[in-house]
Amino acid sequence: MTEVTLDVATEIIEASENHVGESDVPPMCIAVMDEGGNLVGFHRMDGALLASIDIAQNKAYSAVSLKLDTETIHEASQPGESLYGIGETNDGRIITFGGGLPLEDDEGTVVGGIGVSGGSVEEDVEVAHAGLEAFENG
Amino acid sequence: MTEVTLDVATEIIEASENHVGESDVPPMCIAVMDEGGNLVGFHRMDGALLASIDIAQNKAYSAVSLKLDTETIHEASQPGESLYGIGETNDGRIITFGGGLPLEDDEGTVVGGIGVSGGSVEEDVEVAHAGLEAFENG
Amino acid sequence: MTEVTLDVATEIIEASENHVGESDVPPMCIAVMDEGGNLVGFHRMDGALLASIDIAQNKAYSAVSLKLDTETIHEASQPGESLYGIGETNDGRIITFGGGLPLEDDEGTVVGGIGVSGGSVEEDVEVAHAGLEAFENG
Amino acid sequence: MTEVTLDVATEIIEASENHVGESDVPPMCIAVMDEGGNLVGFHRMDGALLASIDIAQNKAYSAVSLKLDTETIHEASQPGESLYGIGETNDGRIITFGGGLPLEDDEGTVVGGIGVSGGSVEEDVEVAHAGLEAFENG
Numbered sequence: 001m002t003e004v005t006l007d008v009a010t011e012i013i014e015a016s017e018n019h020v021g022e023s024d025v026p027p028m029c030i031a032v033m034d035e036g037g038n039l040v041g042f043h044r045m046d047g048a049l050l051a052s053i054d055i056a057q058n059k060a061y062s063a064v065s066l067k068l069d070t071e072t073i074h075e076a077s078q079p080g081e082s083l084y085g086i087g088e089t090n091d092g093r094i095i096t097f098g099g100g101l102p103l104e105d106d107e108g109t110v111v112g113g114i115g116v117s118g119g120s121v122e123e124d125v126e127v128a129h130a131g132l133e134a135f136e137n138g
Numbered sequence: 139m140t141e142v143t144l145d146v147a148t149e150i151i152e153a154s155e156n157h158v159g160e161s162d163v164p165p166m167c168i169a170v171m172d173e174g175g176n177l178v179g180f181h182r183m184d185g186a187l188l189a190s191i192d193i194a195q196n197k198a199y200s201a202v203s204l205k206l207d208t209e210t211i212h213e214a215s216q217p218g219e220s221l222y223g224i225g226e227t228n229d230g231r232i233i234t235f236g237g238g239l240p241l242e243d244d245e246g247t248v249v250g251g252i253g254v255s256g257g258s259v260e261e262d263v264e265v266a267h268a269g270l271e272a273f274e275n276g
Numbered sequence: 277m278t279e280v281t282l283d284v285a286t287e288i289i290e291a292s293e294n295h296v297g298e299s300d301v302p303p304m305c306i307a308v309m310d311e312g313g314n315l316v317g318f319h320r321m322d323g324a325l326l327a328s329i330d331i332a333q334n335k336a337y338s339a340v341s342l343k344l345d346t347e348t349i350h351e352a353s354q355p356g357e358s359l360y361g362i363g364e365t366n367d368g369r370i371i372t373f374g375g376g377l378p379l380e381d382d383e384g385t386v387v388g389g390i391g392v393s394g395g396s397v398e399e400d401v402e403v404a405h406a407g408l409e410a411f412e413n414g
Numbered sequence: 415m416t417e418v419t420l421d422v423a424t425e426i427i428e429a430s431e432n433h434v435g436e437s438d439v440p441p442m443c444i445a446v447m448d449e450g451g452n453l454v455g456f457h458r459m460d461g462a463l464l465a466s467i468d469i470a471q472n473k474a475y476s477a478v479s480l481k482l483d484t485e486t487i488h489e490a491s492q493p494g495e496s497l498y499g500i501g502e503t504n505d506g507r508i509i510t511f512g513g514g515l516p517l518e519d520d521e522g523t524v525v526g527g528i529g530v531s532g533g534s535v536e537e538d539v540e541v542a543h544a545g546l547e548a549f550e551n552g
Binding site: 079091092095096098121 | 174175200202203204205217218220221222223224226227228229230232
C-alpha cells in the first residue's frame with residue numbers, strides 16, 4: 001500500500017500551490033491526511049481565508065473517512081437524499097461541498113485525503129485536482 | 139493597513155447603539171473582531187436576547203473568516219447551493235443569515251468584522267450597516 | 277436589586293481601563309457579566325494577550341456562578357483542598373486563579389461579575405478591583 | 415512588523431525537521447501560527463505520535479496567545495503557583511509543558527508562535543529552538 005508520508009503530502013501541497021500560482025484562483029488552505037484521517041501536512045497560503053483553516057482539514061477528513069469526494073457528499077446530503085444530515089455527525093467535521101478528494105493507490109484503496117479551501121467551490125475543486133494529479137503521477 | 143483597535147471597535151459599537159436608540163429596532167448585541175478573528179469589543183444592550191451574545195460574535199467571525207457578509211453566506215448555504223452545510227463547519231461558528239459584515243480598509247483588505255444580533259435579520263443588517271458606516275467615515 | 281446594565285458594565289470597564297492607563301500594568305481584557313452569567317460588555321485593550329479574551333470572560337463567569345472571587349477559588353482548588361478539580365467542571369469555564377470578582381449590591385446579593393486578564397495575577401486582581409470600586413461607588 | 419507568511423513558516427518547519435534529521439530525537443509534529451493565533455503551516459514527520467498533531471498546534475497557540483514559552487507556563491501552572499489551572503481555560507488549548515515558543519520580531523513584538531511535539535519535553539524544546547533560530551536569522 002502507498003503511504004501518505006510527509007514527502008508525499010508535501011508534493012501534493014506544492015502541486016496545489018503551484019496551480020494557484022499559475023492560475024487566477026485566490027490563495028488557498030491545503031490539508032493532507034493519511035489513511036487514519038490524521039493530518040500530515042497543512043499550508044495556509046498568504047491571504048487565504050481564516051475559515052478555510054478548519055474547512056480544508058475537514059474536507060480532507062471527510063474524503064478519507066467516507067471514502068468519497070466531497071462533491072458527491074454535497075449531492076447525497078441534500079434534503080431528501082440518502083445522506084441528509086451527515087454534516088452534523090462527527091462533530092461537524094463532514095463537509096458537504098466540493099474541495100475534498102480521497103487519495104487512492106493503484107489498487108483503488110483509499111490511503112489518504114486532500115482538502116482545499118479558499119475560493120469558490122469550483123476553484124477549490126480545481127486546486128484539489130491539481131494536488132491529486134501530482135499524487136497519482138508521483 | 140487599518141487596524142481594528144479598541145478605539146475603532148468602540149466607535150463602531152457606539153454608532154450601532156445610537157442607530158438602535160434613534161430607530162424602532164429592538165436592543166442588540168454588537169461584536170467587533172480584528173483581522174485574526176479575535177474579539178476586540180462586545181456590548182449587549184439592555185434587554186437584548188441572550189442567544190444573540192454568541193450569534194453576534196459568530197457573525198463577526200463569519201464575516202472575517204470568509205471575507206463575506208453573512209447575507210451572501212445565507213444564499214450560498216441553501217439546499218442545493220454551493221456552500222450548503224457551511225453552517226456546521228468551524229464548530230458551528232459560521233452563521234448563515236444576515237447581520238455580519240466584513241470591515242475593509244481603503245484598499246479593500248478585510249481588517250475585521252462586525253456582527254449584530256437581536257432583532258429580525260433585516261433589523262440586524264440595518265444596525266450592522268450603521269456600524270460599518272461609522273468605520274468607513276471614521 | 278441593582279442590575280448590571282450596559283451602562284453599569286461600561287462604567288466598570290472604563291474604570292478598569294483608566295487604571296491600566298494610569299499605572300504600569302500591561303493592556304487587559306475586561307469582561308462584565310450579569311447575574312445570569314451572561315456577557316454584558318467586553319473590551320480588549322490594544323496589545324492584550326489573545327488568551328485573555330476567553331480567560332477574562334471565564335473569570336467573570338466563575339465569580340458569578342460560584343459567588344466567589346477567583347483568588348478564593350485558587351486556594352480551594354489546590355490538590356487536597358475542598359474544590360480540587362473544579363477547574364475541569366463547567367466545560368473548563370471555572371478559572372482557578374485571581375482576576376475574577378463578584379459584583380454585589382448593597383444587600384450582598386451577587387448581581388454580576390467582572391473578569392480581568394492580561395498581566396500577572398496580581399496585576400489582573402488590581403485592575404479588577406479598580407472596576408469593582410467604580411461599581412460600588414457608581 | 416514582521417509577518418509570519420507561509421514562506422517564513424516553511425523555513426521554520428524545515429529548520430526544525432533538519433535538526434531532527436541531524437540528531438537523535440524522534441520524529442516530530444511542527445506547527446507555526448501567526449500573530450492572530452491562526453495556523454500557517456503544519457508538518458507531521460513520518461512516525462510522529464498522533465497525539466502530537468493537536469499538542470504541537472496547541473503549543474503554538476499557547477505561545478502566541480500568552481506571549482510566553484510553554485516552559486514558563488509549565489512552572490506557573492503547578493499546584494499552588496499563580497497560573498494553576500490555566501491548562502483548562504481556553505477549551506484546553508493552553509499547553510503546560512515545554513515545546514512552544516513565541517516568535518518575536520526585532521522590536522520584541524510577538525508576531526507568531528511555533529509548537530513542537532513528538533519526543534520528550536527536552537527534545538521538543540530543542541527542536542523548537544532550532545526553528546526559532548532559523549526565524550531569527552531568516
